Amino acid sequence: MKKLMLLGDEAIAQGAIDAGISGAYAYPGTPSTEIMEYIMNSNDSKEKHIRYGWSANEKTAMEAALGMSYAGKRVLVSMKHVGLNVAADAFINSAITGANGGLVVLVADDPSMHSSQNEQDSRFYGRFAMIPILEPSSQQEAYDMMIYAFDISEKFGIPVLIRIGTRLAHSRAGVETHEAREQNEIKLPSEPSQFILLPGNARKRYKLLLRNQALFESESENSTFNSYIDGTDKSLGIITCGIAYNYLMENYPDRNIPYPIVKIDQYPIPHNHIEKIYNACDELLVLEDGYPIVEELLKGFLETGKKIKGRLDGSLPRDGELTPNIVGKALGRNFEATRPIPEIVKGRPPQLCKGCPHIFTYQALNDALAEYTRGRVFSDIGCYTLGAMEPFEAINTCVDMGASITMAKGAADAGFTPAVSVIGDSTFTHSGMTGLLDAVNDKSSITVFILDNATTAMTGGQKSSATGKIEDICEALGVEKEHIHVLDPLPKNHDANMEVFKEEIAYKGVSVIIPRRECIQTVAKRIKLEKKLKELEVQL
Amino acid sequence: MCLHDNYKNMKTDIILAGVGGQGILSIANVIGMAAIEAGLYIKQAEVHGMSQGGGDVQSNLRISDKEIASDLIPQGQCNMILSVEPMESLRYVPMLASDGWLVTNTKPFNNITNYPDIKDVLHEIHSISNNIAIDAEQLAKEIGSVRSANMVILGAASPFLGIEVELLKKSIAGVFKSKGEKIVNLNLKAFAVGEQIAKKKITDDKLS
Numbered sequence: 001m002k003k004l005m006l007l008g009d010e011a012i013a014q015g016a017i018d019a020g021i022s023g024a025y026a027y028p029g030t031p032s033t034e035i036m037e038y039i040m041n042s043n044d045s046k047e048k049h050i051r052y053g054w055s056a057n058e059k060t061a062m063e064a065a066l067g068m069s070y071a072g073k074r075v076l077v078s079m080k081h082v083g084l085n086v087a088a089d090a091f092i093n094s095a096i097t098g099a100n101g102g103l104v105v106l107v108a109d110d111p112s113m114h115s116s117q118n119e120q121d122s123r124f125y126g127r128f129a130m131i132p133i134l135e136p137s138s139q140q141e142a143y144d145m146m147i148y149a150f151d152i153s154e155k156f157g158i159p160v161l162i163r164i165g166t167r168l169a170h171s172r173a174g175v176e177t178h179e180a181r182e183q184n185e186i187k188l189p190s191e192p193s194q195f196i197l198l199p200g201n202a203r204k205r206y207k208l209l210l211r212n213q214a215l216f217e218s219e220s221e222n223s224t225f226n227s228y229i230d231g232t233d234k235s236l237g238i239i240t241c242g243i244a245y246n247y248l249m250e251n252y253p254d255r256n257i258p259y260p261i262v263k264i265d266q267y268p269i270p271h272n273h274i275e276k277i278y279n280a281c282d283e284l285l286v287l288e289d290g291y292p293i294v295e296e297l298l299k300g301f302l303e304t305g306k307k308i309k310g311r312l313d314g315s316l317p318r319d320g321e322l323t324p325n326i327v328g329k330a331l332g333r334n335f336e337a338t339r340p341i342p343e344i345v346k347g348r349p350p351q352l353c354k355g356c357p358h359i360f361t362y363q364a365l366n367d368a369l370a371e372y373t374r375g376r377v378f379s380d381i382g383c384y385t386l387g388a389m390e391p392f393e394a395i396n397t398c399v400d401m402g403a404s405i406t407m408a409k410g411a412a413d414a415g416f417t418p419a420v421s422v423i424g425d426s427t428f429t430h431s432g433m434t435g436l437l438d439a440v441n442d443k444s445s446i447t448v449f450i451l452d453n454a455t456t457a458m459t460g461g462q463k464s465s466a467t468g469k470i471e472d473i474c475e476a477l478g479v480e481k482e483h484i485h486v487l488d489p490l491p492k493n494h495d496a497n498m499e500v501f502k503e504e505i506a507y508k509g510v511s512v513i514i515p516r517r518e519c520i521q522t523v524a525k526r527i528k529l530e531k532k533l534k535e536l537e538v539q540l
Numbered sequence: 541m542c543l544h545d546n547y548k549n550m551k552t553d554i555i556l557a558g559v560g561g562q563g564i565l566s567i568a569n570v571i572g573m574a575a576i577e578a579g580l581y582i583k584q585a586e587v588h589g590m591s592q593g594g595g596d597v598q599s600n601l602r603i604s605d606k607e608i609a610s611d612l613i614p615q616g617q618c619n620m621i622l623s624v625e626p627m628e629s630l631r632y633v634p635m636l637a638s639d640g641w642l643v644t645n646t647k648p649f650n651n652i653t654n655y656p657d658i659k660d661v662l663h664e665i666h667s668i669s670n671n672i673a674i675d676a677e678q679l680a681k682e683i684g685s686v687r688s689a690n691m692v693i694l695g696a697a698s699p700f701l702g703i704e705v706e707l708l709k710k711s712i713a714g715v716f717k718s719k720g721e722k723i724v725n726l727n728l729k730a731f732a733v734g735e736q737i738a739k740k741k742i743t744d745d746k747l748s
Contacts, residue, residue: 005576007586030588114587171585171600171611174576249609324614335614337634342664344656345630350560350595351651383593390653460588 008168009034015146020181022073023051025061028459029080030115031169032108058083069103072187078106095129102150111321121290126161133267135242225265233258237281244287247327286310357517368501380404382424402431426456426464440478453519483511557623574711688730695734
């Protein structure tokens with residue numbers, strides 16, 4: 001047994017390694033990125049020949065994971081919450097095929113949208129797919145749950161969803177690890193047609209999934225991750241989900257809470273505990289980080305039962321992540337602010353790094369578009385989304401991975417030309433290629449800027465699937481060769497670049513401009529590494 | 541792990557503040573390692589992702605002899621704001637306990653167009669009775685290592701952390717070990733400079 005200081009993400013990664021995974025798949029996305037990074041940097045994974053590395057997107061990651069599970073091996077696939085939207089087709093259907101080798105889908109939600117475009121709650125997806133969900137409340141639980149998750153995945157032949165949030169993902173604490181389990185041997189599913197979802201098979205598999213709900217529920221009722229903690233004051237019962245339990249505890253420094261508590265860290269919701277607390281208490285308060293899922297279920301549409309308090313009745317805010325203060329307020333225990341923030345303190349939003357190549361691309365793009373009315377630039381998810389801010393104000397949309405190209409196409413099809421897309425290299429291979437194919441097939445009049453900084457920059461510089469392939473991909477998708485340009489976005493090239501931009505923006509058809517320059521952060525890291533290697537060489 | 545008697549009922553909640561890229565996590569690492577060495581519990585909520593580049597960043601570092609519940613520090617309960625940038629130190633004052641310490645660098649990181657007058661910033665900092673405001677970069681430069689500014693600030697915070705200074709020094713040696721003995725010594729020297737300033741402040745406060 002070892003004790004390590006781990007981020008929640010790292011505890012999950014180490015837990016998966018110790019649970020005997022043979023592979024891990026992921027696409028980078030805050031707050032889930034550090035899971036794969038840990039596995040990539042771990043000596044364990046190299047010694048055990050665990051497959052790791054970045055996939056082109058979350059769907060390809062999910063499907064590869066399902067394939068490894070098909071072959072009988074344990075596998076982890078991790079992503080951020082909106083990534084599960086991309087992987088949803090494979091994810092929902094994996095509940096029908098079931099798992100062979102243990103399959104754990106780790107999704108990191110982002111309540112309060114620290115680094116995301118929404119705060120959707122992945123527990124909905126788990127319910128939608130009708131599979132067991134685990135929601136750890138601490139780094140230690142996150143580690144322990146990985147081992148358990150793989151066990152029940154194999155016990156029931158079902159993928160298991162683990163849901164964490166930014167806070168747990170990015171907070172560090174001591175974690176005790178256990179002996180690692182051996183990896184599985186290759187072994188195909190005992191039922192050969194299990195993974196052939198023709199309607200005839202799918203109907204059978206779906207009925208099995210429905211029958212298994214009772215097993216999942218009984219597993220959840222008997223799970224040590226769910227508990228009923230009695231209290232003397234029955235005027236209120238408190239139900240906590242995942243990390244919300246910690247905020248409740250924080251409000252009672254001596255840890256003596258007068259009210260009965262049900263701590264839920266595993267779903268389906270444990271009926272036995274809920275029934276017990278409902279019968280014992282006058283009213284209930286539900287504390288959950290994310291959407292009011294448990295609260296809404298307990299409340300019911302007609303609200304005929306006891307009073308259920310939470311996010312829906314205003315006891316807690318309807319949106320945003322929970323904090324000790326917010327939970328305290330719902331319990332009438334205020335943590336008072338000692339002083340206001342002085343008025344002179346100004347906001348300091350994130351910004352593009354000094355010398356970032358995107359800066360020069362946006363300067364030239366703004367100048368190239370000066371002759372047209374505004375509102376023509378459809379952008380995407382990445383560092384370059386910061387181009388929406390001052391001083392650039394260069395982009396007009398940011399919706400989901402790949403939407404820059406397809407939205408520009410739709411606007412152009414509507415007659416709003418010129419329409420411009422701005423997308424990063426990694427986002428392009430994640431979800432931009434198919435949209436570009438649509439535009440080529442329709443001869444839509446759009447100009448696509450693929451900002452190639454040779455990395456997935458916003459999440460900290462992970463390897464991009466696009467590197468070295470972009471022009472070839474565009475050409476193969478049917479973009480005319482003479483309308484594909486690779487440029488170096490530097491201030492000294494401003495005028496020349498702007499001329500090319502102008503020309504292509506005026507062109508009635510699909511053109512692609514690739515401003516190519518390595519991310520300034522990756523350059524700095526590379527130079528540092530090269531220097532270190534040189535020093536080592538000298539020493540040797 | 542044996543817990544030293546000195547750490548009975550120990551609880552230090554720290555908000556580390558700065559601007560993305562200023563390296564507040566290196567300070568957190570040093571404190572965190574020392575806390576573990578002392579046999580204490582720690583929880584440290586970090587910031588990763590989009591907010592890194594040039595934006596305001598903070599980390600909640602909690603240390604206690606008892607198990608810690610929340611990763612986030614409750615409002616008004618924080619024992620120390622430890623900031624590598626003056627305006628950023630003020631962003632978190634609602635979190636600071638009335639007897640908490642504000643320890644900050646005074647050298648502004650000015651990457652916004654509406655950065656306030658530094659005189660006003662310093663005035664606000666000094667309005668908090670328990671404050672130590674130092675030009676850590678200047679002090680680090682004087683000992684020949686501008687990159688050790690963060691350790692000057694850590695030194696200035698050291699008397700109020702509730703962790704033995706020797707453990708903090710040991711931890712600095714551990715964190716910078718891979719960079720060689722020279723770097724370790726520069727950082728230890730920087731730490732000592734900060735520590736002296738804090739000690740002087742304590743003596744002066746007692747006299748006045």
